[in-house]
Amino acid sequence: MRARVGFVSLGCSKNLVDTETMIARLQQSDVMISGNESDADIIVINTCGFLEPAKDESMGTIGEFIEKKKQGKLKAVVVAGCMTERYLGLMSESYPEVDAFIRTGEFSKISDIVKSISAGKKPRLQLVGEIPQLAGHSELPDRVQRVVSKRAYAYVKIAEGCNRVCSFCIIPKLRGKLHSRSEDGILEEVQSLADMGTKEVVFIAQDLTSYGRDRKDGASLKGLLEGVSRIKEIEWFRLLYNYPRFFTQDLIEVLAKAPNFSGYLDIPFQHISDRVLKAMKRPESSSEIRELIKNLRSALPKLSLRTTFLVGFPGETDADFEELLEFVEGAGIDHYGVFTFYREPNTPAYDLADQIDEAVKQDRMHRLMMLQKKILRKKLTQEWVGSETKVMIDGLGEKTRHGQVYRGRHWGQAPEIDGVTYVVSDAPIEIGEFVTVKIEKRVGDYDLLASPIVQEARKSLSAKRARG
Numbered sequence: 133m134r135a136r137v138g139f140v141s142l143g144c145s146k147n148l149v150d151t152e153t154m155i156a157r158l159q160q161s162d163v164m165i166s167g168n169e170s171d172a173d174i175i176v177i178n179t180c181g182f183l184e185p186a187k188d189e190s191m192g193t194i195g196e197f198i199e200k201k202k203q204g205k206l207k208a209v210v211v212a213g214c215m216t217e218r219y220l221g222l223m224s225e226s227y228p229e230v231d232a233f234i235r236t237g238e239f240s241k242i243s244d245i246v247k248s249i250s251a252g253k254k255p256r257l258q259l260v261g262e263i264p265q266l267a268g269h270s271e272l273p274d275r276v277q278r279v280v281s282k283r284a285y286a287y288v289k290i291a292e293g294c295n296r297v298c299s300f301c302i303i304p305k306l307r308g309k310l311h312s313r314s315e316d317g318i319l320e321e322v323q324s325l326a327d328m329g330t331k332e333v334v335f336i337a338q339d340l341t342s343y344g345r346d347r348k349d350g351a352s353l354k355g356l357l358e359g360v361s362r363i364k365e366i367e368w369f370r371l372l373y374n375y376p377r378f379f380t381q382d383l384i385e386v387l388a389k390a391p392n393f394s395g396y397l398d399i400p401f402q403h404i405s406d407r408v409l410k411a412m413k414r415p416e417s418s419s420e421i422r423e424l425i426k427n428l429r430s431a432l433p434k435l436s437l438r439t440t441f442l443v444g445f446p447g448e449t450d451a452d453f454e455e456l457l458e459f460v461e462g463a464g465i466d467h468y469g470v471f472t473f474y475r476e477p478n479t480p481a482y483d484l485a486d487q488i489d490e491a492v493k494q495d496r497m498h499r500l501m502m503l504q505k506k507i508l509r510k511k512l513t514q515e516w517v518g519s520e521t522k523v524m525i526d527g528l529g530e531k532t533r534h535g536q537v538y539r540g541r542h543w544g545q546a547p548e549i550d551g552v553t554y555v556v557s558d559a560p561i562e563i564g565e566f567v568t569v570k571i572e573k574r575v576g577d578y579d580l581l582a583s584p585i586v587q588e589a590r591k592s593l594s595a596k597r598a599r600g
Contacts (some may be wrong), residue, residue: 135163135164135173135174135207135246135249135250136164136165136166136171136172136173136174137158137163137164137165137166137172137173137174137175137176137246138165138166138167138168138169138171138172138174138175138176139151139154139155139165139175139176139177139178140169140175140176140177140178140193140197141178142177142178142179142180142186142189142190142193142213143178143179143180143182143186143190143213143214144180144182144336145287145334145336145372145548146287146289146336146337146338147178147180147213147214148287149287149288149289149336150178150212150213150236150239150289151176151178153239154176154178154212154239154242157239157240157242157243158242158243158246160243161243161246161247163243163246163247170205172206173206173207173208174206174207174208174209174210174231174246174249174250175197175200175206175208175209175210176210176211176212176234176242177190177193177194177197177209177210177211177212177213178212178213179193179194179211179212179213179214179215179216180213180214180215181213181214181215181217181218181219181302181306182214182302182303182306183471183474183476184474187215190213190215191215194209194211194227194230197209198227198229198230201229202229207249208231208232208249209229209230209231210230210231210232210233210234210242210245210246210249211223211227211230211232211233211234212233212234212235212236212238212239212242213234213236214236214306214307216233216234216235216236217235217236217237217306217307218302218305218306220233220235231249232245232248232249236306236307237308274313274314274316274317275317275320275321281328282328282329282330282564283325283328283329283330283564284330284331284332284524284525284526284563284564285330285331285332285333285334285368285524285526285547286325286330286332286333286334287333287334287335287336288318288321288322288325288333288334288335288336289313289336289337290312290313290318290335290336290337290340290343290356291310291311291312291313291337291338291339291340291342291343291344292307292308292310292311292337292338293307293308293309293310293311293338294307294309294310294338294339294342295309295310295339295342295345295346296339296342296375297413298402298412298413298414299411299412299413299479299480299481299484300412300442300445300473300476300479300481301476301479302476302478302479303338305478307338309346310338310339310342310345310346311346312342312343312344312345312346312347312351314347314349314351315344315349315351315355315356315359318356319356319359319360319363322360322363322366323363325366326363326365326366327365329564330366330564331365331366331367331368331524331564331566332366332367332368332369332370332394332524333360333366333368333369333370334369334370334372334546334547335369335370335371335372336372336373337373338373339373339375340353340371340372340373340374340375341353341374341375341376341377341378341379341383342375342378343356344356345378353383354380354382354383354386357369357383357386357387357390357393358386358390360390360392361386361389361390361391361392361393363392364392366392367392367566368392368393368394368524368543369390369392369393369394370394370396370397370398370546371396371397371398372398372438372546373398373400374397374398374399374400375399375400376399376401376416376420376421376424377415377416379399379424381427384427384428384431384432385431387431387432388431388432394436394543394544395432395434395435395436395543395544396436396438396543396544396545396546397428397435397436397437397438398438398439398440398546399424399437399438399439400439400440401416401421401439401440401441402414402440402441402442403441403442403445403448403452403456404418404421404455404456404459405418405448405452405455405456406418407447407452408445408447408448408452411445411446411447411481411484412442412445412481413480418459422459422463425437425463425464429464434543436466436467436543436544436545437464437465437466437467438465438466438467438468438469438546438549438550439465439467439468439469440468440469440470440471441456441460441468441469441470441471441500442470442471442472442473443456443470443471443472443473443493443496443497443500444472444473444488444490444492444493444496444497445473445481445488446473446481446484446485446486446487446488447484447485447486448488448496453496456500457499457500457503460500460503460504460507461503461507465507466508466511466544467504467508467546467549467550468500468504469549470497470500470501470504471497472490472493472494472496472497473488473493475487505577508551508577508578509574509577512551512574512578512580513574516542516571516574516580517571517572517573517574517580518570518571519570519571520568520569520570520571520585521542521543521568521569521571522542522543522566522567522568522569523540523541523542523553523555523566523567523568523569523582524540524541524564524565524566525538525539525540525555525561525562525563525564525565525566525567526539526540526541526547526552526563526564527539527563528563529554532556534556534558535556535557535558535559536556536557536558536560536561537554537555537556538554538555538556538557538561539552539554539555540552540553540554540555540567540569540582541553542580550578551577551578551579551580552578552579552580553569553571553579553580553581553582554575554579554580554581554582555567555569555582555583555584556581556582556583557583557584559584561584567584568584568585569582569583569584569585570582570583570585
């Protein structure tokens, strides 16, 4: 009997693409994939090691499946991803029950590893030290294998690694230098997804706007998106993890002209205080960030802007934080995430003076998140309630006396990280279908409730007929 392999993907959408790539390789090797963890004989855990909470989650998950293996519920446990890249030596000692470790540059070996385990062998990568000095870059071929299935949306990773030197970030040491795929390879993948019925692609990378700068064939984000704009089957594309630097006017003009650009951009600003930005080794100044937002809003009237802020960085004063609050209040940012500073070993910020007390960090994060709720409640009520818009249906919700509840997103909502638009319909809607809706009301702090326009028109006509 063939072994069934299940996957647990932790962390960001970039990890999810790596997980899907491993699944695709196993499928091509005629390995059985289980979508249910309890039915799997072998579990592959793709870990995240970016921040302390992510590391804790990864270790907790590893421990959970090791326990299942001890109970005889699993044949083997395989650990892959950033935690393996960063702590392989330590993890080999801490988790002797793990059958194989896969570094970020070794995903293509998943088929051989699973076959070895199934044959009773135990392949293990050995490495002394916490951060490998021979990492090079994570594995990302020009032609990426994907799981063959129809899906409403798909993440497309266009580059791996990062050349930036942000003082708080460990990613370049985990994923290596910037490594961009070819434009042709990416466009082939997007066309393949479109052919399978995918209507939305979300482009991701550690540093999206640096795409192509490491290549000698003229590849650029501008050229890539011009190609994507010609793939008519793709109705929306989004750009996640853009950095302010290299977001040129030419790129903005391409987005303004692209018929299938959703209007959604994620640009991590991290802070607005020049003093803090300099300590973070971020190349953009406060004035450059403000000017970029101004240019984007001028060229893209339909713009949904997401960003990320890091609070509690060493030396951040009350005045720095108040400047950030004031900026957020006036910048009109649609969505943002907030992280507190963690002292990551092997980063320049680890040994900086003036470390901030944890209670102060948590208070600042709380205040910034409360401000977001206030801003978003106002935006949803004033800008969205009563409007008509197109919504992509992602999944099913509950069934009520008013009809089936569907979970969807309008153009300003990215999958998995923003709020959702719930659509109540008495007629069936397919997952992945676009529906024009009327937004009825705000639900909670982040979500919206809507009804299909066609359904409303039908009810209106029925009412007129009833009145005679």
